[in-house]
Amino acid sequence: MHAAHTASDDALVGNEGDEQLRFVRSFGDIFIAIGVALALGALGIAAGKANVAIGSGLTILAGAGLAEWLVGKKRLALPGIMLVLGMTVAGGFFLPALLGFEGNDFKNAFPATLAGGGAAAVAGAFYWRHRLPCALALIGAAIAAMILWSMKENSQGLGAAVVLCGLAAFGFAMWFDRQDRARAGRLSDCGFWLHILAAPLITHGFVSLLGLSAKASGSELGSSLALIAFFGVMCAVALFIDRRALLVSAFTYVIGAVIHLVNVASGESGQGALIVAGLFGLFVILLGVYWHSLRAKLFSGFRNAPLASWVPPFRTAT
Numbered sequence: 228m229h230a231a232h233t234a235s236d237d238a239l240v241g242n243e244g245d246e247q248l249r250f251v252r253s254f255g256d257i258f259i260a261i262g263v264a265l266a267l268g269a270l271g272i273a274a275g276k277a278n279v280a281i282g283s284g285l286t287i288l289a290g291a292g293l294a295e296w297l298v299g300k301k302r303l304a305l306p307g308i309m310l311v312l313g314m315t316v317a318g319g320f321f322l323p324a325l326l327g328f329e330g331n332d333f334k335n336a337f338p339a340t341l342a343g344g345g346a347a348a349v350a351g352a353f354y355w356r357h358r359l360p361c362a363l364a365l366i367g368a369a370i371a372a373m374i375l376w377s378m379k380e381n382s383q384g385l386g387a388a389v390v391l392c393g394l395a396a397f398g399f400a401m402w403f404d405r406q407d408r409a410r411a412g413r414l415s416d417c418g419f420w421l422h423i424l425a426a427p428l429i430t431h432g433f434v435s436l437l438g439l440s441a442k443a444s445g446s447e448l449g450s451s452l453a454l455i456a457f458f459g460v461m462c463a464v465a466l467f468i469d470r471r472a473l474l475v476s477a478f479t480y481v482i483g484a485v486i487h488l489v490n491v492a493s494g495e496s497g498q499g500a501l502i503v504a505g506l507f508g509l510f511v512i513l514l515g516v517y518w519h520s521l522r523a524k525l526f527s528g529f530r531n532a533p534l535a536s537w538v539p540p541f542r543t544a545t
Contacts, residue, residue: 249416250304250361260305263293267313279324286317287349298357308361311353315365318349336377343373360416364424367396371428386435393428396421404468405537419472427476433457434480451484462514466522467529469539471515482507 251257270289275282290310298307322345328338347369354362371392378388400421407414437450458474458481465473486503514521523541530541 250308252304256303256305259297259303260309263297263306263309264313267293267310271313271317275320279320283317283321283324287314287321290314290317291353294353294357298359304359307357307359311350311359311362311365314353315346315350315362315369319343319346319369321345321349339376340373343369343376347373358413360413360420363399363417364396364420367392367399367421367424371396371424386432389428389432389435391432393425393430393432396425396428400425400470401468401537404470408537408539410469410539419470422470422472426473430457430461430477430480454480454484463525466518467526467534467538469522471518478507478511 267286267290271282271286273282274285290313294307294310294314297303298310319342322341323338326338326341328341347366350362350365350369353359354366371389374392375385375388378385400418403414403418403421404410407418409415434454437453458477461474461477465471482503485507519542526541529535535541
């Protein structure tokens with residue numbers, strides 16, 4: 228009787244090989260992470276009111292000290308994420324403030340490059356010291372922001388540049404995924420965070436190429452159909468590589484596109500949005516529940532393909 232109860236409890240945890248969120252072990256981690264955010268944020272804001280360079284520098288130093296204790300000794304991942312996030316933001320302010328640039332100067336390329344470089348350097352140093360996977364996504368985000376900011380005047384090429392940055396992040400994510408196909412350790416976590424970065428860049432870049440926005444993602448019939456087709460491709464890729472994280476950022480855009488198509492077909496704009504949201508929610512539930520079964524049925528014929536060596540085995544849910 229006791230054994231059956233234990234097996235039932237274990238079933239609630241999740242299947243081995245899924246995208247396990249290993250950065251949260253208990254509510255205690257969340258509790259400490261809240262304290263880290265309050266302490267680091269208060270220090271940075273208070274000191275920054277007197278001098279931005281001093282405030283950001285103190286935030287970086289305080290974060291580094293706390294990281295040695297909380298991440299290095301206690302091995303707490305979620306507080307570490309809060310620390311590296313705060314330190315990276317502070318790193319973005321440090322160099323421009325140290326050289327005398329103010330808030331309005333960030334519209335220019337040079338101080339923006341300093342900000343991106345400083346943020347990437349701080350996140351890179353944190354990753355070198357503690358090997359925290361989330362830091363890789365912050366490094367990539369800082370570099371992507373630096374590149375895209377330098378192209379902000381080139382509106383025609385900006386969408387393509389965003390997609391290319393997303394594809395670069397996706398490529399690095401796949402490299403880490405290939406090293407840990409069982410999704411059992413730190414390298415898989417590195418891939419997860421890079422997919423989290425890649426997904427919105429690829430999706431938003433594609434939407435920008437279509438000339439749409441998040442609030443009006445279905446302004447044109449052809450663009451709406453293209454966006455739905457893009458989501459279908461993203462679903463196929465996410466299933467093949469076994470990464471649900473690749474889909475989340477596309478949800479808002481594709482819901483807007485489907486709502487537009489429904490409104491065009493029915494000539495109404497009231498209940499259509501609620502119906503689409505409900506049906507799309509049901510689709511997401513079914514996709515999540517039958518993820519492994521669907522993946523195995525669709526791609527079982529690719530077991531011996533060269534690309535199969537990059538992804539987890541095509542297995543059914545247990």
